[in-house]
Amino acid sequence: MLDARARRALAMMEIPVWQGRARPPAADVWTELAAQVKECRLCALHETRSQTVFGTGAKDARWFFVGEAPGADEDRLGEPFVGRAGQLLNAMLRALSLVREDVYIANVLKCRPPRNRDPEPAEVQQCLPYLQKQIALVGPAVLVALGRIAAQSLLATSAPLGSLREKVHHYAGVPLIVTYHPAYLLRSPADKQHAWADLKRAQALVNHE
Numbered sequence: 368m369l370d371a372r373a374r375r376a377l378a379m380m381e382i383p384v385w386q387g388r389a390r391p392p393a394a395d396v397w398t399e400l401a402a403q404v405k406e407c408r409l410c411a412l413h414e415t416r417s418q419t420v421f422g423t424g425a426k427d428a429r430w431f432f433v434g435e436a437p438g439a440d441e442d443r444l445g446e447p448f449v450g451r452a453g454q455l456l457n458a459m460l461r462a463l464s465l466v467r468e469d470v471y472i473a474n475v476l477k478c479r480p481p482r483n484r485d486p487e488p489a490e491v492q493q494c495l496p497y498l499q500k501q502i503a504l505v506g507p508a509v510l511v512a513l514g515r516i517a518a519q520s521l522l523a524t525s526a527p528l529g530s531l532r533e534k535v536h537h538y539a540g541v542p543l544i545v546t547y548h549p550a551y552l553l554r555s556p557a558d559k560q561h562a563w564a565d566l567k568r569a570q571a572l573v574n575h576e
């Protein structure tokens with residue numbers, strides 16, 4: 368059953384929810400959504416993917432991390448953030464006394480762009496409704512946008528990452544914190560301290576919910 372928070376979020380996004388006795392249990396909604404993503408052919412990325420990468424984690428997580436798109440490892444294994452950037456994300460979670468199973472992790476795009484190029488606006492537009500539904504179903508206390516593409520896609524802006532950090536935004540009524548992408552942090556470790564400050568900001572939102 369969808370709880371009140373999930374229903375509010377779906378209503379804010381004008382996503383119809385089942386009413387009355389015919390309403391399916393939440394497990395069915397998840398199964399249906401996962402099946403839709405698996406079969407998705409809305410953009411050309413389905414032609415080059417090995418498989419879709421739906422998302423992973425606790426379906427009632429307080430933390431919801433949003434990445435950009437699957438890379439080669441994720442395309443091969445069908446799970447987000449399983450490569451080098453994923454190892455760093457795991458370490459960031461450990462620093463927060465969390466493990467992957469405590470949080471929900473998904474990407475803006477469910478399919479790998481060829482050669483890891485940036486997502487195209489039309490691909491984001493086609494794919495974003497899947498992420499919107501995942502967020503509404505989980506009903507997290509905080510969203511953490513990992514990197515520019517995730518932040519710009521969720522906030523529908525072209526503002527640079529630097530101007531989006533250090534603020535509390537909202538997406539569908541959920542507080543949203545913007546931080547660096549773990550792949551960027553692998554290249555620029557000096558910014559890890561700033562990413563940590565972002566995560567502490569997000570933690571404060573979870574703790575004071």
Ligand code: URA
Pocket residue numbers: 434435436437438441446447448449450452453474550
């Ligand atoms: N980068 C992302 O943004 N997402 C992944 O799943 C892996 C790498």
